[in-house]
Amino acid sequence: MLPEYPHATPPAAGExxxxxxxxxxxxxxxxxxxxxxxxxxxxxxxxGRPGWTLVDTGFALDAVKACWETLLARLNASPRGGRIxxxxxxxxxxxxxxxxxxxxxxxxxxxxxxxxxYLTAHAVWHETGGHGxxxxxxxxRAHGLNAERCARLEGNRGLYKxxxxxxxxxxxxxxxxxxxxxxxxxxxxxxGFGHSPEHAALYCAKLGLLISGDMLxxxxxxxxxxxxxxxxxxxxADYLASLDRYRQLPEETLVLPSHxxxxxxxxxxxxxxxxxxxxxxxxxxxxxxxPRSAAELLSSLFARELDSHQTMFAMGEAIAHLNRLEHAGRxxxxxGDDGTIRFVARK
Numbered sequence: 001m002l003p004e005y006p007h008a009t010p011p012a013a014g015e016x017x018x019x020x021x022x023x024x025x026x027x028x029x030x031x032x033x034x035x036x037x038x039x040x041x042x043x044x045x046x047x048g049r050p051g052w053t054l055v056d057t058g059f060a061l062d063a064v065k066a067c068w069e070t071l072l073a074r075l076n077a078s079p080r081g082g083r084i085x086x087x088x089x090x091x092x093x094x095x096x097x098x099x100x101x102x103x104x105x106x107x108x109x110x111x112x113x114x115x116x117x118y119l120t121a122h123a124v125w126h127e128t129g130g131h132g133x134x135x136x137x138x139x140x141r142a143h144g145l146n147a148e149r150c151a152r153l154e155g156n157r158g159l160y161k162x163x164x165x166x167x168x169x170x171x172x173x174x175x176x177x178x179x180x181x182x183x184x185x186x187x188x189x190x191x192g193f194g195h196s197p198e199h200a201a202l203y204c205a206k207l208g209l210l211i212s213g214d215m216l217x218x219x220x221x222x223x224x225x226x227x228x229x230x231x232x233x234x235x236x237a238d239y240l241a242s243l244d245r246y247r248q249l250p251e252e253t254l255v256l257p258s259h260x261x262x263x264x265x266x267x268x269x270x271x272x273x274x275x276x277x278x279x280x281x282x283x284x285x286x287x288x289x290x291p292r293s294a295a296e297l298l299s300s301l302f303a304r305e306l307d308s309h310q311t312m313f314a315m316g317e318a319i320a321h322l323n324r325l326e327h328a329g330r331x332x333x334x335x336g337d338d339g340t341i342r343f344v345a346r347k
Contacts, residue, residue, distance in 0.1 A: 003218040003263035006254070010261065013063070014070035016041060019262055020207050020254065022183050028058040028067055030095055032309060034220075037095045038258050040211055044085050044182045051083035053182045054109075055202065055211055056090055056258065057099040059163045064099060072106075084109040086182070088174075090213035091196040092121035094163025096258070101166040111171045112180070114191060116198030118171050123229075124160050125167055130229030133157045139228035140315050144293025144340045152308040159309075174200050187211075190246075194224045194239020194320075203249060210249060210266070211256045215242060218255070218263040221276055225316025226323055236277060236324040243270050277321070281330075284321055284343075291334050291342035294318040 007025070011017045016024040022043035027036050040055035052075065058064040075082030084107035089097050092113075100111050123131040137150050145153075176191035180202070187202045192215045202211040214222050224239045226232075251267050263269070280301060287300045294315060298306070301321075302314050322343050325331040331343040 001265055001268045003265040003269055005218070005261045005263050007262050010036070010038075014067040016071065019256065020209055022185070023207065023209065023256070025256070025262065026067075026071065028064045029061065030059055031061060033307075034259060036259065038256070038260075040256060042182045043080065045184070046085050049083070050080045051085040052080075053086040053088060054084060054103065055088045056096040056213070057087065057103055059095045060098040060102070060165050065102070068099065068103070083107070086110060086112060088112045088180075088200070088202070089117065090201065090211075090258070091199040092117040092124065093196060093214070094160055096213070097121055097167075098163045098165075101164075101168045104168055111168045112174050112200075113171050114174045114198035114200050117196060117200070118168075118173075120197050121164065121167055125164060131227075135228035136312070139231065139319075140295070142339065142341050143315065143319055144295035144342070145311075145315060146295065149295075149308075149311060153312060155308060156312060192239070192242035192245070194235045194237075194242055195222050199242075203253075208250065208253050209256060210246070210253050212246075212258070214258050215239075216246060216255055216266065216269065216273075217257045218260040218269060220259065221273060223313045223317055224277075224320045225313065226319040227316065232323065233320075234323055234327045235320045237327065240274060240277065243273060246270060280321055281325055284318075285325055285330055285345055288325075288331055288343050288345045291336070291344040293340050293342045294322055296342075297322075 007019055010027045011025055016026050019025045024041040026039040026041055030037055042053040044051050044053040072082050087100055087103055087109050089100050104111055123129045174189050178189040180187045185204050185206050187204045190201045190203055192199045195214050199213055199215055201213050201215055224235050226235050247267060253266050254262055255266050256262050283300050284297055287297055297318055298314055301318055306314055326333050332346055334342045
């Protein structure tokens with residue numbers, strides 16, 4: 001079954017829609033083919049005084065800052081006021097973390113993240129410890145990406161800092177299973193893997209809501225990549241196992257994703273994502289009758305022309321699927337005389 005969308009029209013930039021009691025949906029622009037992110041504003045209180053908890057903050061564009069300025073001015077003029085009490089960041093990617101430090105500086109509100117996301121943000125920002133553009137290009141060259149495409153990717157240098165111009169230097173650590181209380185309602189932290197190191201989703205049983213971040217999206221598949229710092233990772237297995245943990249939640253849960261529309265039909269969507277990845281694995285296996293590199297297999301997975309930003313995600317995803325097939329014993333990894341990593345189907 002296809003997802004069911006109870007709110008067919010998203011809010012305009014700088015506006016909000018209440019999707020459940022005390023839960024407000026915001027949408028901010030992104031400078032990519034995926035042109036938006038959903039953020040969530042939760043009615044909250046502290047010491048008897050009303051306020052708000054934010055979930056994710058948007059990419060650091062002037063247009064996004066202007067949306068926040070408009071929204072915060074409107075909140076300040078409302079009966080609840082515009083006091084920000086907490087900022088929850090689901091993961092380190094720039095569309096989620098981008099303006100967290102800026103909003104923290106304005107409000108004094110603490111930032112809540114998992115350890116893996118906080119430290120990875122700092123490693124990527126400083127390009128240290130196997131993170132950054134040089135390590136990524138080294139990985140992609142080893143997997144067969146040619147000099148021309150690598151040169152285009154070089155143009156992405158500094159993209160993370162453009163999206164996240166400053167980082168928080170203190171945070172409150174989230175653990176899987178933590179229960180946070182916002183506005184008298186309890187939210188369970190559910191940590192997932194495969195898309196980012198320790199992605200935090202939030203589930204409220206009382207409201208029947210899951211703020212899923214990027215872990216569960218209604219119409220597109222979440223990017224699942226292998227990074228240079230963990231070259232043998234089985235990220236796809238980690239992601240699918242994390243997805244299956246959401247089957248513990250009631251089917252009637254309303255999912256609030258970071259991209260797309262809020263939706264019902266979580267279990268069917270999980271099934272569809274399993275089928276999607278199983279089909280991609282079959283395609284790759286069928287195309288590895290002779291040794292192939294990840295770069296040589298991109299056209300098998302992605303029929304459209306890829307820009308440099310999309311190539312970065314496509315390479316990471318191709319490697320993730322090839323690693324899954326290797327871990328499953330369906331492909332063998334080879335290292336050629338030219339130093340290129342290739343995979344071949346097992347007979």
